[in-house]
Amino acid sequence: MTIILPLLLLFTAISGTAVVLVRDPSRQVFAIAANGLVLTILFDALQAPDVALSELAVGTAAVPLLFLVALMAVRANASREES
Amino acid sequence: MSPRFRIALLALAGLVLLPAAARVIAALPPFGSTIALYGERINAVTPEARHVANMVSAINFDLRGLDTLGEEFMLLAAITGTVVLLRGRRGEGTTERAMRLPGRAVIPRSEAVVLGCRIAGPLTCLFGLYVVLHATVTPGGGFQGGVILASGTLLIYLGEGYAGWRDSIRSHWLDALEGGGALLFALCGLAPMLTGAAFMQNILPLGTFRDLFSGGLMLVENLGVALAVTGGFTQLFLEFMEETREAEEPDEPGEESA
Numbered sequence: 523m524t525i526i527l528p529l530l531l532l533f534t535a536i537s538g539t540a541v542v543l544v545r546d547p548s549r550q551v552f553a554i555a556a557n558g559l560v561l562t563i564l565f566d567a568l569q570a571p572d573v574a575l576s577e578l579a580v581g582t583a584a585v586p587l588l589f590l591v592a593l594m595a596v597r598a599n600a601s602r603e604e605s
Numbered sequence: 606m607s608p609r610f611r612i613a614l615l616a617l618a619g620l621v622l623l624p625a626a627a628r629v630i631a632a633l634p635p636f637g638s639t640i641a642l643y644g645e646r647i648n649a650v651t652p653e654a655r656h657v658a659n660m661v662s663a664i665n666f667d668l669r670g671l672d673t674l675g676e677e678f679m680l681l682a683a684i685t686g687t688v689v690l691l692r693g694r695r696g697e698g699t700t701e702r703a704m705r706l707p708g709r710a711v712i713p714r715s716e717a718v719v720l721g722c723r724i725a726g727p728l729t730c731l732f733g734l735y736v737v738l739h740a741t742v743t744p745g746g747g748f749q750g751g752v753i754l755a756s757g758t759l760l761i762y763l764g765e766g767y768a769g770w771r772d773s774i775r776s777h778w779l780d781a782l783e784g785g786g787a788l789l790f791a792l793c794g795l796a797p798m799l800t801g802a803a804f805m806q807n808i809l810p811l812g813t814f815r816d817l818f819s820g821g822l823m824l825v826e827n828l829g830v831a832l833a834v835t836g837g838f839t840q841l842f843l844e845f846m847e848e849t850r851e852a853e854e855p856d857e858p859g860e861e862s863a
Contacts, residue, residue: 571744572661575736579752584838587759591845598704598849 530564551589558582656811657741657820665746666823666830670805673826674790677833681787684837691844703767704849714766722764729757733835740827741820747827751834758839762846776843782836789829793822 537557544550558581565574640648647660647668657663665673730753736743737750762770794805802808809821818824 572659572746572749575745575749576752579749579756583756583759584752584842587842588845591849595704595848601707 526567530560530567533560534564547593548590551586551593554589555582555586558585652814655807655820655823656814657823658815659741659744659746661744662740662746662820662823662827666740666820666826667805667807670794670826673830674794674805677787677790677830680833680837681783684783684841687841688844691848695847702850714764719764722760726757726760726764729760730754733757737827737831738817741823742815742817747830748834751831752838754831754835755838755842759842762842767846767850770846774839774843776840779836779840779843782832783840784833784836786829786831786833786836789832790826793826793829797822 534557537553537560541550541553541557544553558577561581562574562578565571565577644660647664651657651660651663651668655663655667657667733750733753735750736745736753737747740746740750758770758774761773765773797806797808798804800808805822807820807822809825811821812819820827
């Protein structure tokens with residue numbers, strides 16, 4: 523347990539920074555999903571399974587999906603206006 | 606607002622707020638220290654008073670049930686707002702034609718994905734139901750289970766495609782689920798008042814500790830939350846997915862800029 527927590531916190535910091543540093547929006551969505559997955563494991567390790575379940579469902583499934591759909595709609599609209 | 610003014614504003618805000626933030630951070634309890642007093646009281650009192658093993662559910666649905674009622678209606682309002690906003694521009698009609706970026710190849714769905722979704726989908730929904738039903742015994746509850754159920758329906762989309770998804774999910778049912786769930790929760794608050802008890806007082810038999818049927822009124826409230834969250838999130842997915850469909854007729858010019 524002593525090694526797992528610092529490791530998870532480190533992963534959280536890395537994946538959180540990655541979300542900011544990745545500049546392509548469609549890749550950023552997957553960075554957010556990865557960050558959500560790391561947070562899920564962290565919450566679980568800190569004995570908060572309720573929050574972990576919510577984070578897993580909302581942070582790694584619902585939010586990325588909504589972002590992907592929004593990005594797709596924006597791009598399709600933009601390309602239609604160009605043509 | 607010029608960049609120089611913005612930076613000056615940032616410096617000013619930092620000057621005022623950073624010392625305060627530093628003081629608060631310094632006064633935080635150390636990482637991994639003992640549970641807060643409130644938590645310890647809850648842990649000591651709740652199993653005796655409410656026969657519930659999952660303290661989080663006990664707080665959400667009983668001790669601070671009024672807060673959850675507020676959150677329930679926040680969710681309802683947020684989803685209603687999204688639906689109104691998206692349908693206002695798109696209208697109620699639905700089409701099957703997907704929007705497509707020009708020049709982008711359409712890759713057919715592989716059989717492995719279909720098989721994976723057909724196996725994982727029912728299992729996900731089963732797990733969601735389990736999480737909903739065991740709200741008062743194990744971690745989880747109406748919200749978590751509801752979101753899991755809603756993401757289970759997404760696997761239908763992934764495995765069967767848009768048409769299959771729309772076939773299995775009716776928008777009107779989702780409306781009924783969402784509104785009905787919120788109504789059920791509100792009725793759970795009002796019904797005890799008919800017997801002369803207080804708003805949301807737990808007057809149902811509490812059941813046995815660590816049993817599936819423990820917690821009395823909490824189980825009904827939990828069901829209400831589960832219905833509302835399942836319906837609400839699926840509705841949200843549905844509305845966003847509709848955005849990726851090609852409109853029947855091209856939009857009137859000027860509407861885009863509005």
